[in-house]
Amino acid sequence: MGRPTRIGLGLLGLLVVALAVGWFLHTHERVDESEDLPPRGEAAYNPLYALRKSLTAAGLPAQSRQRLQLARVPLGPRDTLLLYSDPRALQPSEIEALLRWVHGGGHLLVRTPLPRRSAEAAPARDLLARLGVRTVEGPTRCEPLLVTGQEGHVEFCRGRRFLLVDAEPELSWGDGGEDGLVFARLGYGAGTVDVLADFDFLRNGDLREPPHALLTRQLLGPNWGEGTVHLVYAATVPPLWLQILTRGWMAWGPLLLALLAWLWMRTQRLGPMLPAPPVARRALLEHVTASGAHLVRYGRASLLYDAVRAAFVERLRRRDPLAAALKGEPGIDAIARRTGVAPRDVRQALQAPAPDDAKAFRQRIARLIQMRKNL
Structure with missing residues (x-):
């Protein structure tokens, strides 16, 4: 862009500004207004x-x-x-x-x-x-x-x-x-x-x-x-409660709303009584308990004993394979040393109880569980 072109654009810009200022001064008039403020x-x-x-x-x-x-x-x-x-x-x-x-x-x-606004008596x-x-x-x-x-x-x-x-x-x-x-x-x-x-x-x-x-x-x-x-003069200042009510609403308004919201949250709900919430239940444990009771009731307690004995033998094989491989009295003595249970109790626990002897069934099941935990 040459120098004459830049000068021409500058003159054109000045002309536009001059026209805008002239239009503003022609269409607008400056007016002074006085406004009385409230006394303070x-x-x-x-x-x-x-x-x-x-x-x-x-x-x-x-x-x-x-x-x-x-x-x-x-x-x-x-x-x-x-x-x-x-x-x-x-x-x-x-x-x-x-x-x-x-x-x-x-x-x-x-x-x-x-x-007087009423029939008051003058002093x-x-x-x-x-x-x-x-x-x-x-x-x-x-x-x-x-x-x-x-x-x-x-x-x-x-x-x-x-x-x-x-x-x-x-x-x-x-x-x-x-x-x-x-x-x-x-x-x-x-x-x-x-x-x-x-x-x-x-x-x-x-x-x-x-x-x-x-x-x-x-x-x-x-x-x-x-x-x-x-x-x-007698000062006509309004009472404090009126000034707070009319001029302090920006402070007490939100506080009042917050108080009402808090009361609403803390207030007891109205309506019909709700049923008590159900007690937490362990459905799997109840199912296992019910299955065991069912087997015992119908003379199938041996299945439960075999399952507990198999769980003990399985853990014994993992923890002490040598004791699990021994048979007879040597195996009973090895299990007794491993679990800390007397050989007589080990021998009794590894023998299946009579089908109608509920007491022996409970004792052997408890002993097997104890021996399994001691491994």
Whole structure:
């Protein structure tokens, strides 16, 4: 292949690559997409995590915790406390301590309990009752929230409205009639108490909306920048058994299958009883025994004796040919020396028994077998 040919093939390859790149860029468009990942860590169970981060970014000292813990974390005179959980869970001693703190200049934000699903009785001396707040029973409805430059919002759709008894609010939001209010700011000594129907706009996913952020800023206005903001929430972590059931199935599923398989293997089978297995039998030995008994029963025991005597003589010829060749008394003496049996017993064993003498038959057979083994 000449040099011009190689150059032509190289230019052709470059042209093909350029055409492929041009086609790809013409038919495809680069698009950026953002996908929200599920929260992890503290953000997965702390609904006020984003609020705490926002306050810290704004230069305000803020901390969040699951329980009130007044003895461990004392409140400052100009601090702000937001109770995200149900205020009915407060102990009487905690209620008294909170009211004394608010009276000294603190700012408390509290919500009304969720609508009751049953006819449960509210505590007679809870925090809201001490503040002159009475919740309204019945179906809830939303309250519009209008912010300049933003789309219309509705809030407190699932909260419980309330009425004020012998209390005059500094600020209020909602119908002051039988339907009740969704927000009221009450003066208590040198401090302030804000009562709201719900805190749903403070949650992590909802706080990013501008109307919710502006509403949160107005709520935190009384002590803004003067103290620490304490965010107390009730952790909604599911119980351990539920997390194991829903998230640990890849571990307990195979173990459960293995356990069931083991139980199935070890469980007694159900059904009719099986017959006992037959005992192992030695058919050849039984056959020989039966044949011998048959010959003895019909007077043919001599055949058995002759067979045993012939087996002895055959082995004697192989082991001691000289003793087998001798006849008479010399042969008996040679067999006695070879087998270690007395000559008298050898002589008796080599003589055929009487046909009707069963005892002599058994003795001679036993002696022949012994002498055969001793060879």
